[in-house]
Amino acid sequence: MSNVNVLEELKLVLKPDLPERRMVCAEETDTSKADIILSFYMWYVFNKTDSPVCMVGIRDTYGHYQNVGLKFHYNLLLMTNKKRFTFIESVMTVGRLVECAQNLLEQHPVGNVYMIVDDISALLFLGEKLEEIIGFLMFTKRHQRLYLVFGCWKHKFDETAKRLTSAASHLADIRVSLAPLVTGFSNSATGTMRITSNESIYQIEDVSYLYKLFDNGLTLSLNSKTVR
Amino acid sequence: MSFILQSHTISQRKNLKLKGTKTSVAKNQILISTGIVSLDAVLDGGIPIGTVTLVEEENYGRNADLITKHFIAEGVVCDHSILIADIEKKPETIANDLPKLIQEESFQPTGVVEDFKIAWRYSQNPIYDSKPHQTSISFGHTFDMSAKISTDELQNIKYWPNVQSQSTSYSHLLEFINKVITTDGFSTKIPVEQRHVLRITINNLFSPIWDSNDMDIVKFLYKLRILIRSSYATCLITTRAQIINNIIKCRIEHFVDTVLILKPMELSSCADYNGKLIIGKLASFNTFLYEPSCVDWATKLTRKKLCIEKLHLPPCLNDDENNENIQNKQLCASTTSRLNF
Numbered sequence: 255m256s257n258v259n260v261l262e263e264l265k266l267v268l269k270p271d272l273p274e275r276r277m278v279c280a281e282e283t284d285t286s287k288a289d290i291i292l293s294f295y296m297w298y299v300f301n302k303t304d305s306p307v308c309m310v311g312i313r314d315t316y317g318h319y320q321n322v323g324l325k326f327h328y329n330l331l332l333m334t335n336k337k338r339f340t341f342i343e344s345v346m347t348v349g350r351l352v353e354c355a356q357n358l359l360e361q362h363p364v365g366n367v368y369m370i371v372d373d374i375s376a377l378l379f380l381g382e383k384l385e386e387i388i389g390f391l392m393f394t395k396r397h398q399r400l401y402l403v404f405g406c407w408k409h410k411f412d413e414t415a416k417r418l419t420s421a422a423s424h425l426a427d428i429r430v431s432l433a434p435l436v437t438g439f440s441n442s443a444t445g446t447m448r449i450t451s452n453e454s455i456y457q458i459e460d461v462s463y464l465y466k467l468f469d470n471g472l473t474l475s476l477n478s479k480t481v482r
Numbered sequence: 483m484s485f486i487l488q489s490h491t492i493s494q495r496k497n498l499k500l501k502g503t504k505t506s507v508a509k510n511q512i513l514i515s516t517g518i519v520s521l522d523a524v525l526d527g528g529i530p531i532g533t534v535t536l537v538e539e540e541n542y543g544r545n546a547d548l549i550t551k552h553f554i555a556e557g558v559v560c561d562h563s564i565l566i567a568d569i570e571k572k573p574e575t576i577a578n579d580l581p582k583l584i585q586e587e588s589f590q591p592t593g594v595v596e597d598f599k600i601a602w603r604y605s606q607n608p609i610y611d612s613k614p615h616q617t618s619i620s621f622g623h624t625f626d627m628s629a630k631i632s633t634d635e636l637q638n639i640k641y642w643p644n645v646q647s648q649s650t651s652y653s654h655l656l657e658f659i660n661k662v663i664t665t666d667g668f669s670t671k672i673p674v675e676q677r678h679v680l681r682i683t684i685n686n687l688f689s690p691i692w693d694s695n696d697m698d699i700v701k702f703l704y705k706l707r708i709l710i711r712s713s714y715a716t717c718l719i720t721t722r723a724q725i726i727n728n729i730i731k732c733r734i735e736h737f738v739d740t741v742l743i744l745k746p747m748e749l750s751s752c753a754d755y756n757g758k759l760i761i762g763k764l765a766s767f768n769t770f771l772y773e774p775s776c777v778d779w780a781t782k783l784t785r786k787k788l789c790i791e792k793l794h795l796p797p798c799l800n801d802d803e804n805n806e807n808i809q810n811k812q813l814c815a816s817t818t819s820r821l822n823f
Contacts, residue, residue: 321768411728
């Protein structure tokens with residue numbers, strides 16, 4: 255399964271073109287990373303839309319996402335030269351995040367804009383309050399043109415991080431939970447990816463995949479799918 | 483402008499030809515050796531430049547200290563610049579206790595094994611090697627712990643704290659590292675004619691002696707990682723796991739790139755090994771992959787070398803059978819004692 259096939263399959267499940275899926279929360283548990291989900295959304299925006307993207311790299315650098323993006327068939331340098339991509343690094347306060355969002359909306363007064371934050375929980379560890387981070391998420395929800403994709407990390411020992419992740423995933427329109435295998439290691443799977451979306455108040459769609467990471471991409475295999 | 487410089491240097495990193503490094507094309511990383519060849523293989527080639535590695539040791543072992551010394555010794559041999567930071571003892575004492583380089587053992591594939599006389603049925607079985615599989619030619623060196631590098635060979639080493647250090651705080655160390663990186667040409671943002679590699683070791687992080695009033699350890703690691711990311715430097719940090727509470731430990735592990743956990747060997751039947759090595763995570767810098775291929779590693783310490791091998795548990799014998807055998811032996815011993823005369 256090539257990377258493009260995997261991305262197309264993810265597109266069918268995540269449905270990023272739906273206007274009611276403006277906020278995406280990628281939950282990371284323990285050592286799992288949300289890079290694949292963030293990269294998927296960047297692939298979608300650059301290849302299927304003409305919207306601009308502003309990425310806030312709190313945890314990783316531009317170079318890392320550029321290299322990862324090349325594996326997913328998009329070039330951040332090219333997009334930067336086309337004025338479709340901006341990268342902001344070393345953001346350590348919620349105020350700065352709000353400023354980035356406001357600048358993005360002002361620079362592109364028409365059409366949808368995308369903001370990607372790689373690890374919002376890092377702000378909590380750097381001293382920001384949980385209420386302020388949630389306040390930022392509420393702020394982005396109020397702006398109809400702003401699409402937010404963010405990663406949020408949690409660990410079984412860190413109660414504060416768990417609270418933030420629960421609150422953030424509750425606010426999000428769609429949640430992608432990445433977790434390592436609980437029972438140990440496997441050659442055929444790196445971890446589980448669970449995609450939960452609320453189609454309506456009466457219908458919650460839950461799709462679970464086993465994903466396997468390689469140096470140059472990933473493979474998915476369907477684990478289960480429920481609609482309740 | 484900084485991201486343009488960064489991506490430009492990443493694409494040109496392969497052509498940099500930094501001494502004592504090798505390029506991992508699959509992962510888009512430039513790797514340096516830890517100084518222990520078997521540990522390089524466990525880490526899938528070595529430690530990537532621009533990353534922070536954390537070594538946690540439990541129960542007052544000495545393997546973390548040995549890994550640090552090998553890491554520094556490798557840097558000395560490869561002419562890398564070194565910065566040693568230690569708050570519990572003088573960093574100069576570490577530099578005076580580095581293992582000496584010995585000639586590398588050339589890898590010779592095992593030839594035809596001489597015929598088995600008794601277990602001839604097993605002569606066709608493949609020979610199983612407990613050492614980690616080396617995917618390419620190892621670029622690290624081998625060191626002898628029973629001999630020491632002479633102090634004359636030690637060049638380009640900086641120590642912290644030094645005479646000019648005014649405090650022993652995290653912020654002060656970060657400031658010192660930043661100064662070394664920017665003034666000595668290790669930053670990727672500042673073009674220089676000739677690039678070199680900087681190896682940083684920080685020992686006994688989270689020791690009670692550190693002054694954490696102006697900056698806590700989590701913020702320190704976050705800022706350190708950002709600094710290391712935009713430089714031709716690698717940082718190896720050691721800490722004692724039992725003095726860190728679980729919440730701080732998981733946050734620290736979240737902010738570093740590679741986590742190695744050293745535990746004592748609990749099984750008395752594995753007396754050959756002196757400890758276990760668990761890979762918490764591998765650096766996913768410039769790549770997706772961060773999971774180790776195997777987790778069952780053990781450390782083996784001899785007089786001269788520290789090496790990492792795959793942990794093989796001995797066969798589990800039935801306890802009842804053992805007791806029966808012991809009792810039988812005792813009975814036999816009582817009837818055939820030489821003292822019975």
